Amino acid sequence: MATRTDAPTRREQILKEAARLFAERGFHGVGVDEIGAAVGISGPGLYRHFAGKDAMLAELLVGISGQLLTGAKRRLAEADGGPADAVLDSLIEGHIDFALDDRPLITLHDRELDRLRDSDRKLVRQLQRQYVELWVEVLREVYPGIAEPAARSAVHSVFGLLNSTPHLGRPGSLPGRGATAELLHRMARGAFAAAGAE
Amino acid sequence: MATRTDAPTRREQILKEAARLFAERGFHGVGVDEIGAAVGISGPGLYRHFAGKDAMLAELLVGISGQLLTGAKRRLAEADGGPADAVLDSLIEGHIDFALDDRPLITLHDRELDRLRDSDRKLVRQLQRQYVELWVEVLREVYPGIAEPAARSAVHSVFGLLNSTPHLGRPGSLPGRGATAELLHRMARGAFAAAGAE
DNA sequence: CCTTCAGGTTAACGACCGCTAACCTCCCTG
DNA sequence: CAGGGAGGTTAGCGGTCGTTAACCTGAAGG
Numbered sequence: 001m002a003t004r005t006d007a008p009t010r011r012e013q014i015l016k017e018a019a020r021l022f023a024e025r026g027f028h029g030v031g032v033d034e035i036g037a038a039v040g041i042s043g044p045g046l047y048r049h050f051a052g053k054d055a056m057l058a059e060l061l062v063g064i065s066g067q068l069l070t071g072a073k074r075r076l077a078e079a080d081g082g083p084a085d086a087v088l089d090s091l092i093e094g095h096i097d098f099a100l101d102d103r104p105l106i107t108l109h110d111r112e113l114d115r116l117r118d119s120d121r122k123l124v125r126q127l128q129r130q131y132v133e134l135w136v137e138v139l140r141e142v143y144p145g146i147a148e149p150a151a152r153s154a155v156h157s158v159f160g161l162l163n164s165t166p167h168l169g170r171p172g173s174l175p176g177r178g179a180t181a182e183l184l185h186r187m188a189r190g191a192f193a194a195a196g197a198e
Numbered sequence: 199m200a201t202r203t204d205a206p207t208r209r210e211q212i213l214k215e216a217a218r219l220f221a222e223r224g225f226h227g228v229g230v231d232e233i234g235a236a237v238g239i240s241g242p243g244l245y246r247h248f249a250g251k252d253a254m255l256a257e258l259l260v261g262i263s264g265q266l267l268t269g270a271k272r273r274l275a276e277a278d279g280g281p282a283d284a285v286l287d288s289l290i291e292g293h294i295d296f297a298l299d300d301r302p303l304i305t306l307h308d309r310e311l312d313r314l315r316d317s318d319r320k321l322v323r324q325l326q327r328q329y330v331e332l333w334v335e336v337l338r339e340v341y342p343g344i345a346e347p348a349a350r351s352a353v354h355s356v357f358g359l360l361n362s363t364p365h366l367g368r369p370g371s372l373p374g375r376g377a378t379a380e381l382l383h384r385m386a387r388g389a390f391a392a393a394g395a396e
Numbered sequence: 397c398c399t400t401c402a403g404g405t406t407a408a409c410g411a412c413c414g415c416t417a418a419c420c421t422c423c424c425t426g
Numbered sequence: 427c428a429g430g431g432a433g434g435t436t437a438g439c440g441g442t443c444g445t446t447a448a449c450c451t452g453a454a455g456g
Contacts, residue, residue, distance in 0.1 A: 024312065026224055026226060027226075028224055028226030029226050029312075031442080031443060031444085032443075032444065032445085041404070043443095044405085044406085044444090045403070045405075047445075047446085052445075053443095053445095111309055112224075147373075149373045150377075150381055153366050153372070153378065154381065158359065160361060160362030161359040161389060162358075163358060164354050164355045164357065164359075167308065168355075174347075174351070175347045175348060179348075183351060183393060186392040186393060187356075187389040187390075187392050187393050188389070190388040190389045190392025190393070191359060191392070193388055193392075194384040194385050194391075195381060208433085229412080229414080239434070239435090240436085241413095241414090241415095241436095242414090242434090242435080245414095245416085246432075246434075247433090251415090
């Protein structure tokens with residue numbers, strides 16, 4: 001995957017700022033004028049790029065879910081045939097990268113889902129479910145003793161653990177990105193191990 | 199603590215329904231008319247019991263934080279002098295009880311804090327900080343090797359794990375409350391153990 | 397050089413929502 | 427048995443917000 005070097009499009013600027021604002025003050029707490037101001041244009045100018053405020057949220061949430069799922073599938077494919085243990089580590093690593101690099105999106109991801117139109121919400125839920133099931137399969141390979149409902153619960157709980165990054169204080173009070181990532185990784189493995197030991 | 203047997207007051211009804219609605223659709227997503235309807239009165243009737251919509255949210259959040267802190271202090275006092283290990287277990291148990299019994303409140307707790315007036319938000323933050331510090335102290339007794347910043351991060355992350363209950367599916371798809379509580383408890387201990395093993 | 401169109405602008409409409417005003421109706425109490 | 431307060435009601439005001447309408451402008455293309 002080539003790293004982007006070209007300038008972000010106006011659409012992307014808007015999405016990024018909207019994500020930040022939605023995460024800070026909630027979907028209903030942010031006005032379109034604010035979003036516009038954040039990218040240097042004013043309120044209604046946004047409608048040249050999006051059908052409405054809802055559309056921005058929808059694109060954000062679908063994008064997040066899709067990105068997570070795609071990344072996980074890729075990691076699974078890359079490690080095809082390898083030890084399930086390593087695959088689980090790779091999944092954890094990917095999720096942590098995302099949680100540390102895109103904190104606003106992680107926040108939105110489980111906070112504003114209910115504000116979506118039915119069709120969009122169904123789509124997001126479906127992507128999320130696939131992502132979870134993917135983890136569940138790998139987890140049950142590593143810990144064959146764990147029953148499926150328990151495995152699903154364990155996966156959701158570890159997501160809760162990994163998604164706690166927004167609560168870990170602003171960057172700077174953290175012990176450094178690498179150390180935080182490592183700590184989260186160890187804790188996730190520890191939690192899974194405890195769930196697997198019946 | 200004696201279990202309440204008398205009927206809930208109107209104020210308590212309102213708070214409970216408001217908590218549920220706020221958790222479902224967000225603070226700004228719920229109108230006062232809806233809250234009123236949920237308790238059988240209509241919109242402005244709420245103002246006989248609360249100064250405004252903000253006041254309901256404030257009372258809910260301050261109440262949650264206070265309850266968590268008070269409960270933790272009580273458990274700490276009860277186990278005074280006992281093994282730190284057992285105290286940690288008691289803290290975890292208390293938090294899980296809360297997360298399982300008052301899911302809407304847990305949801306609100308880290309979702310709508312920014313909607314509070316400055317003074318209320320400061321109060322809630324102060325209560326939360328005390329609660330965290332209490333856990334950090336106990337955790338560092340159990341795992342003396344862990345540095346304080348890492349311990350704080352670990353505590354926040356385990357809160358994320360325990361507070362994942364709203365994502366565990368509606369009661370019924372769960373393997374039963376007792377089993378869920380036990381699983382969460384084991385995972386929390388596993389995560390802490392992994393954080394403590396440097 | 398004229399045209400076109402992408403991407404802005406401001407004005408304003410309509411809906412919604414928090415809150416207040418004004419009024420009503422029990423029930424408790426002196 | 428008056429009267430007063432607790433706890434409702436409906437009507438409506440004022441502000442906010444998403445969205446649309448109408449207009450403007452600069453740059454690219456024939």
